[in-house]
Amino acid sequence: MRNAWTRAVLSRMRACGRSSDRGLDRGLSTIEVVILAPVMILFILLLVAFGQLVDARGGVDGAARDAARAGSIQKDLGTAMAEARAAATADLEGMCVGPVTVNQTSAGFEPGTFFTVEVSCRVRGLGILGLDMETTLKANFSSSLDPLRRSA
Numbered sequence: 348m349r350n351a352w353t354r355a356v357l358s359r360m361r362a363c364g365r366s367s368d369r370g371l372d373r374g375l376s377t378i379e380v381v382i383l384a385p386v387m388i389l390f391i392l393l394l395v396a397f398g399q400l401v402d403a404r405g406g407v408d409g410a411a412r413d414a415a416r417a418g419s420i421q422k423d424l425g426t427a428m429a430e431a432r433a434a435a436t437a438d439l440e441g442m443c444v445g446p447v448t449v450n451q452t453s454a455g456f457e458p459g460t461f462f463t464v465e466v467s468c469r470v471r472g473l474g475i476l477g478l479d480m481e482t483t484l485k486a487n488f489s490s491s492l493d494p495l496r497r498s499a
Contacts, residue, residue: 400470400482403442407468407484410435410466411466414434414488415464418462419462431451432447442468442470443470444471448466448467457492459491461492462490463487465487
Protein backbone atom coordinates (compact mmCIF):
# COMPACT_ATOMS: atom_id res chain seq x y z
CA MET A 348 0.00 0.00 0.00
CA ARG A 349 3.04 2.22 0.19
CA ASN A 350 3.99 4.35 -2.76
CA ALA A 351 7.23 3.92 -4.68
CA TRP A 352 9.05 6.75 -2.93
CA THR A 353 8.35 5.31 0.55
CA ARG A 354 9.48 1.88 -0.59
CA ALA A 355 12.71 3.36 -1.95
CA VAL A 356 13.42 5.18 1.33
CA LEU A 357 12.73 2.04 3.35
CA SER A 358 14.98 -0.05 1.14
CA ARG A 359 17.82 2.46 1.56
CA MET A 360 17.26 2.45 5.33
CA ARG A 361 17.45 -1.35 5.39
CA ALA A 362 20.64 -1.18 3.37
CA CYS A 363 22.12 1.21 5.96
CA GLY A 364 21.12 -1.09 8.82
CA ARG A 365 17.86 0.61 9.79
CA SER A 366 14.98 -1.78 9.64
CA SER A 367 12.04 0.47 10.56
CA ASP A 368 10.43 3.87 9.95
CA ARG A 369 11.83 5.26 13.23
CA GLY A 370 14.78 6.87 11.49
CA LEU A 371 12.41 9.38 9.87
CA ASP A 372 11.50 10.76 13.32
CA ARG A 373 15.10 11.51 14.18
CA GLY A 374 15.48 14.98 15.75
CA LEU A 375 11.77 15.39 16.43
CA SER A 376 12.21 15.37 20.22
CA THR A 377 14.76 18.19 19.95
CA ILE A 378 12.23 20.32 18.10
CA GLU A 379 9.59 19.52 20.73
CA VAL A 380 11.94 20.61 23.53
CA VAL A 381 12.83 23.85 21.72
CA ILE A 382 9.16 24.70 21.31
CA LEU A 383 7.88 23.56 24.71
CA ALA A 384 10.72 24.77 26.98
CA PRO A 385 9.86 28.50 26.75
CA VAL A 386 6.20 27.73 27.32
CA MET A 387 7.00 25.71 30.44
CA ILE A 388 9.37 28.40 31.77
CA LEU A 389 6.70 31.08 31.23
CA PHE A 390 4.15 28.91 33.05
CA ILE A 391 6.50 28.48 36.03
CA LEU A 392 7.18 32.24 36.17
CA LEU A 393 3.43 32.89 36.06
CA LEU A 394 2.92 30.57 39.03
CA VAL A 395 5.68 32.34 40.98
CA ALA A 396 4.16 35.76 40.18
CA PHE A 397 0.70 34.73 41.39
CA GLY A 398 2.30 33.17 44.47
CA GLN A 399 3.86 36.54 45.27
CA LEU A 400 0.45 38.21 44.91
CA VAL A 401 -1.07 35.69 47.33
CA ASP A 402 1.79 36.30 49.76
CA ALA A 403 1.28 40.08 49.51
CA ARG A 404 -2.46 39.62 50.12
CA GLY A 405 -1.72 37.68 53.31
CA GLY A 406 0.78 40.33 54.38
CA VAL A 407 -1.75 43.16 53.96
CA ASP A 408 -4.37 41.18 55.90
CA GLY A 409 -1.89 40.57 58.72
CA ALA A 410 -0.84 44.23 58.74
CA ALA A 411 -4.49 45.32 59.07
CA ARG A 412 -4.94 42.94 62.01
CA ASP A 413 -1.79 44.18 63.74
CA ALA A 414 -2.66 47.83 63.08
CA ALA A 415 -6.15 47.48 64.55
CA ARG A 416 -4.85 45.68 67.61
CA ALA A 417 -2.01 48.20 68.16
CA GLY A 418 -4.45 51.10 67.92
CA SER A 419 -7.15 49.57 70.09
CA ILE A 420 -4.98 49.47 73.21
CA GLN A 421 -4.03 53.17 73.13
CA LYS A 422 -5.59 55.89 75.29
CA ASP A 423 -6.51 58.43 72.57
CA LEU A 424 -7.23 58.48 68.85
CA GLY A 425 -4.07 60.35 67.83
CA THR A 426 -1.79 57.86 69.56
CA ALA A 427 -3.91 54.98 68.27
CA MET A 428 -3.52 56.07 64.63
CA ALA A 429 0.23 56.66 65.06
CA GLU A 430 0.71 53.18 66.52
CA ALA A 431 -1.53 51.62 63.87
CA ARG A 432 0.55 53.24 61.10
CA ALA A 433 3.78 52.12 62.74
CA ALA A 434 2.57 48.53 63.07
CA ALA A 435 1.32 48.32 59.48
CA THR A 436 4.48 49.91 58.07
CA ALA A 437 6.69 47.49 60.01
CA ASP A 438 4.67 44.49 58.80
CA LEU A 439 4.74 45.53 55.14
CA GLU A 440 8.37 46.64 54.94
CA GLY A 441 9.85 45.48 51.65
CA MET A 442 6.54 44.22 50.29
CA CYS A 443 4.96 47.47 49.10
CA VAL A 444 6.12 49.71 46.26
CA GLY A 445 4.82 52.98 47.70
CA PRO A 446 3.74 54.21 51.11
CA VAL A 447 1.45 52.21 53.38
CA THR A 448 -1.90 53.93 53.98
CA VAL A 449 -3.82 53.39 57.23
CA ASN A 450 -7.28 54.96 57.65
CA GLN A 451 -9.73 54.66 60.50
CA THR A 452 -13.12 53.50 59.22
CA SER A 453 -14.91 53.25 62.57
CA ALA A 454 -16.79 56.13 64.15
CA GLY A 455 -15.40 57.46 67.42
CA PHE A 456 -12.99 56.05 69.94
CA GLU A 457 -15.15 55.16 72.95
CA PRO A 458 -14.66 52.16 75.27
CA GLY A 459 -16.79 49.16 74.36
CA THR A 460 -16.84 50.00 70.62
CA PHE A 461 -14.61 48.80 67.83
CA PHE A 462 -11.51 50.38 66.33
CA THR A 463 -11.58 49.56 62.61
CA VAL A 464 -8.79 50.39 60.19
CA GLU A 465 -8.27 49.96 56.47
CA VAL A 466 -4.71 49.27 55.34
CA SER A 467 -3.73 49.64 51.69
CA CYS A 468 -0.55 49.58 49.66
CA ARG A 469 0.65 49.07 46.08
CA VAL A 470 2.49 45.86 45.25
CA ARG A 471 4.45 45.00 42.12
CA GLY A 472 2.00 42.40 40.87
CA LEU A 473 3.40 40.64 37.83
CA GLY A 474 6.73 42.47 37.87
CA ILE A 475 8.64 39.18 37.82
CA LEU A 476 7.36 38.64 34.27
CA GLY A 477 8.51 42.07 33.16
CA LEU A 478 4.97 43.47 33.26
CA ASP A 479 4.83 46.76 35.16
CA MET A 480 1.34 46.23 36.53
CA GLU A 481 1.08 47.57 40.07
CA THR A 482 -1.86 46.36 42.12
CA THR A 483 -3.36 48.10 45.15
CA LEU A 484 -4.34 45.70 47.91
CA LYS A 485 -6.67 46.72 50.76
CA ALA A 486 -7.71 45.01 53.96
CA ASN A 487 -9.98 45.93 56.87
CA PHE A 488 -9.84 44.70 60.42
CA SER A 489 -11.65 45.57 63.66
CA SER A 490 -10.51 45.22 67.22
CA SER A 491 -12.59 46.02 70.27
CA LEU A 492 -11.52 48.98 72.38
CA ASP A 493 -10.50 47.61 75.72
CA PRO A 494 -12.17 49.49 78.60
CA LEU A 495 -8.99 48.91 80.65
CA ARG A 496 -6.61 50.16 77.95
CA ARG A 497 -3.53 52.25 78.64
CA SER A 498 -4.10 55.33 80.73
CA ALA A 499 -0.67 56.93 80.59
